[in-house]
Amino acid sequence: MNIDLDASSTPDSDGLDLDASVAKSLFVGRITEENLFPYPRIDADEAETLRMVANSLDDFLQDKGEDFRQWDRESAQPEAFLQSLRELGLFGLIIPGDFGGIGLSNAGYTRVVEQLSSYDSSAALTVTAHSSIGMKGLLLFGTDEQKARYLPKLASGEMIAAFCLTESGSGSDAASVKTKAVKNQDGSWTLSGEKIWITNGGIGDFYTVFARTGNDPGELSAFFVERSWSGVNTGAKEDKMGIRASSTTSVSFSDVRVPAENLLGEEGQGFKIAMSILNNGRTGLGGGSVGGMKACIALATAQALERKQFGQNIAEFGLIKEKIAQMAIDCFASESVVWMVAHYIDSGCKDYSVEAAISKVFASEAMQRTANEALQIAGGNGFMKEFPYEQIVRDSRILTIFEGTSEILRLYIALSGIKEAGRLLEELAENVEDVFNDPIKGLGVLSEYAGRRLAQITPLRRDRMVNSVPATLRDEALIYDKYTAELGRVADVLLRRHGRDIVDKQLAMRRLADIAIDLFVGLCVLARVSSMTDSGDARYEQAITVAKLFSQQAKRRMNQNLRRIMRNEDEDLKQLAQYISSERAYPWDVL
Ligand SMILES: Cc1cc2nc3c(=O)[nH]c(=O)nc-3n(C[C@H](O)[C@H](O)[C@H](O)COP(=O)(O)OP(=O)(O)OC[C@H]3O[C@@H](n4cnc5c(N)ncnc54)[C@H](O)[C@@H]3O)c2cc1C
Known part of the structure; x- marks a missing residue:
C-alpha cells in the first residue's frame, strides 16, 4: 500500500525515497520498504580510511585505562592528551579534506566515535561535542567565507568547538532562552546572557551561541563567538557524577560585540538551526552508546567465564546467560538503527528527525541497561572503583538527559x-x-x-x-x-x-x-x-x-x-x- 500524498517524491540512485520518513509513515500504517531494504553497506574507499583511523586509535588508547581512571578522579583531561587527539586528526573527522579534515561521512564518523567510546566516554565526548554539535552548524549552514575562516583551525584542533544553548531557566524548553543579541547600527550585534553546562566550555575557543533576537518567544538567531573576545568568560568546571574528565562549564557573554559576518544562517532562524544540528548530530551519541555496549559485553563475558561460584563458572547459570544474550540483542539492535540513520543522513534524506530521535532514545537506554547488567555480573567487584564498571555506569547516566531527554x-x-x-x-x-x-x-x-x-x-x-x-x-x-x-x-x-x-x-x-x-x-x-x-x-x-x-x-x-x-x-x-x-x-x- 502506498499512501504517500506527495506525488513529487525524489528517488536517489540507491532507490531511497529522499522525501519519505520511514518512521513517520509507520503512523499511517505504511512500511517504506525501499528505504529499509537492502541494508546499507559502507563504501569500500571509506572502509580503508576507517580501518586506518581505528588502528591508530587502538594503538594510542589500548594502554590508557589507568590514565582514564585517574582523569576521572581528577576531573580533567591533561593538555598533552588533547594534543594527542589533535595529532590523531580527531577534531577534523567530518571536516572536508579541502579544509584540512579527514572528511568522513556521517556513518564513518559514527564508527570512529564507537571505537573511541569503547575506551573512554569523556574522550569521546570531547570529540563529539566539537564535531556533532559544536561546529556542525558551520558545516551545515555556514557561508563559504565563514568556512574558510574557521574550518582549518577547527580541523586541526587549534580551535575546539562548543554548542551553547542551555540556560538556567531554559533546558528542554530550548525556545525560552533569555540570552539576547541586539543589532547595532553598523550591522554588528551586542550579545549578553549566560549559558550553563556547556561541554568543552572550558577548553573551547569557538562557540555556536543561540540568543533571542526578536520579541516573540522562540525568535532566536545563531552566532559564532570566539572565546578570546572581550566580554566572553567561562565559569568553574562542574563537579559531575560521570564523564568527569570532559570539560563542562558555564559560558557568559557580557555586552560582547559580535560582527555581522558571524551570524549563522538567517536572522530569526536560530531555533530551526539548533534543532537541525541536534538531529544531524544524534548518531554521535548513538555510535558512542554502541561502543560502550561492546566494551561492556567484552568485560562481562570475560568476568562470567572466569568467576566460579557453586563449583561452576557463573557463565553457566541461566540468569547470567539471559543477561549476556540481552546485552547482545540490545547492542545489535542499536548498531542496526544508528547505522541506518547515519546512512539516511549521508544519502541526503530530507526528513530523518524522527528516525534520529528513535536511534538516540533506543541506543542510550540500551547502553544504560547494558552498563547496569555488566556491573551486576561483576557482583561486588562491579561496585569497586578498582574495576571499570562503576565508572561506565556513571558515565552512561547522562546519555538519556543531554541532547534531548528521553521524555522529550x-x-x-x-x-x-x-x-x-x-x-x-x-x-x-x-x-x-x-x-x-x-x-x-x-x-x-x-x-x-x-x-x-x-x-x-x-x-x-x-x-x-x-x-x-x-x-x-x-x-x-x-x-x-x-x-x-x-x-x-x-x-x-x-x-x-x-x-x-x-x-x-x-x-x-x-x-x-x-x-x-x-x-x-x-x-x-x-x-x-x-x-x-x-x-x-x-x-x-x-x-x-x-x-x-x-x-x-x-x-x-x-x-x-x-x-x-x-x-x-x-x-x-x-x-x-x-x-x-x-x-x-x-x-x-x-x-
Ligand atoms: C553533563 C552535561 C553536559 C551538557 N552539555 C550541553 C552542551 O554542550 N550544550 C548545551 O546547550 N546544553 C548542554 N547540556 C544541557 C542539557 O542538554 C540539558 O540538561 C537537557 O536539555 C535537559 O534540560 P534540563 O536539565 O534543564 O532539564 P528540564 O528541561 O528541567 O527537565 C527536567 C525533567 O522534566 C522532563 N520534562 C521537561 N519538559 C517536559 C514535558 N514537556 N513533558 C514531560 N516531561 C518533561 C525532562 O524530560 C526531565 O526528565 C548538558 C547537560 C549536562 C548535564
Whole structure:
C-alpha cells in the first residue's frame, strides 16, 4: 500500500525515497520498504580510511585505562592528551579534506566515535561535542567565507568547538532562552546572557551561541563567538557524577560585540538551526552508546567465564546467560538503527528527525541497561572503583538527559507521527470538496485513505517484505506488518478522539512512541540480517536468532502498549502523583 500524498517524491540512485520518513509513515500504517531494504553497506574507499583511523586509535588508547581512571578522579583531561587527539586528526573527522579534515561521512564518523567510546566516554565526548554539535552548524549552514575562516583551525584542533544553548531557566524548553543579541547600527550585534553546562566550555575557543533576537518567544538567531573576545568568560568546571574528565562549564557573554559576518544562517532562524544540528548530530551519541555496549559485553563475558561460584563458572547459570544474550540483542539492535540513520543522513534524506530521535532514545537506554547488567555480573567487584564498571555506569547516566531527554524525544516522536496521520485526515477533509472541483486529486486522496482503512481492517498483508527477507524471517516480517497497521489504527482513533488535545495525553503519546521505536528498530534489525549472506557459520545463524528474539520481545511490548492505550489507569495515576506532589513527601508510615 502506498499512501504517500506527495506525488513529487525524489528517488536517489540507491532507490531511497529522499522525501519519505520511514518512521513517520509507520503512523499511517505504511512500511517504506525501499528505504529499509537492502541494508546499507559502507563504501569500500571509506572502509580503508576507517580501518586506518581505528588502528591508530587502538594503538594510542589500548594502554590508557589507568590514565582514564585517574582523569576521572581528577576531573580533567591533561593538555598533552588533547594534543594527542589533535595529532590523531580527531577534531577534523567530518571536516572536508579541502579544509584540512579527514572528511568522513556521517556513518564513518559514527564508527570512529564507537571505537573511541569503547575506551573512554569523556574522550569521546570531547570529540563529539566539537564535531556533532559544536561546529556542525558551520558545516551545515555556514557561508563559504565563514568556512574558510574557521574550518582549518577547527580541523586541526587549534580551535575546539562548543554548542551553547542551555540556560538556567531554559533546558528542554530550548525556545525560552533569555540570552539576547541586539543589532547595532553598523550591522554588528551586542550579545549578553549566560549559558550553563556547556561541554568543552572550558577548553573551547569557538562557540555556536543561540540568543533571542526578536520579541516573540522562540525568535532566536545563531552566532559564532570566539572565546578570546572581550566580554566572553567561562565559569568553574562542574563537579559531575560521570564523564568527569570532559570539560563542562558555564559560558557568559557580557555586552560582547559580535560582527555581522558571524551570524549563522538567517536572522530569526536560530531555533530551526539548533534543532537541525541536534538531529544531524544524534548518531554521535548513538555510535558512542554502541561502543560502550561492546566494551561492556567484552568485560562481562570475560568476568562470567572466569568467576566460579557453586563449583561452576557463573557463565553457566541461566540468569547470567539471559543477561549476556540481552546485552547482545540490545547492542545489535542499536548498531542496526544508528547505522541506518547515519546512512539516511549521508544519502541526503530530507526528513530523518524522527528516525534520529528513535536511534538516540533506543541506543542510550540500551547502553544504560547494558552498563547496569555488566556491573551486576561483576557482583561486588562491579561496585569497586578498582574495576571499570562503576565508572561506565556513571558515565552512561547522562546519555538519556543531554541532547534531548528521553521524555522529550518520545513526545517528539509521537507528535511528529500523529501530525503525519493528521495531515492525511486534513487532506481528506479538504479534498472532499475537490472530489467535485478536482476529481482526480480528490478521489486520489479518498482512495488512499480507503486503502489505509482497508489495511487496518485486514492487517495481514502477506506479500509485504516477502521478497526482501529470507524465508526463515517471514514470520518476523509479519509481526512488523501487523503492528504497523495497528499503529496506524490507534493513531487514527486517538486523533479522532482527542483532536489537538492529544498533546496533553502524554501517557498515550509515550505508548505510541514506544510502538514506533520497536517497529523502526525492529525493521532495521530485519533489514540488516536479511542483507547478510548465509555463510553457514555461527555468526550468520546467531544473527538470525537475534532478529527472532528482538522481534518476539518487541511484539510483547507492542501488544502491551496497544492494550494500554485503550484500557489504562492513567487518570488514577495522575491523580496520585498530584496528591504526592501536593504533600511534598511520601505521606505514609507504619509507625
Ligand atoms: C553533563 C552535561 C553536559 C551538557 N552539555 C550541553 C552542551 O554542550 N550544550 C548545551 O546547550 N546544553 C548542554 N547540556 C544541557 C542539557 O542538554 C540539558 O540538561 C537537557 O536539555 C535537559 O534540560 P534540563 O536539565 O534543564 O532539564 P528540564 O528541561 O528541567 O527537565 C527536567 C525533567 O522534566 C522532563 N520534562 C521537561 N519538559 C517536559 C514535558 N514537556 N513533558 C514531560 N516531561 C518533561 C525532562 O524530560 C526531565 O526528565 C548538558 C547537560 C549536562 C548535564
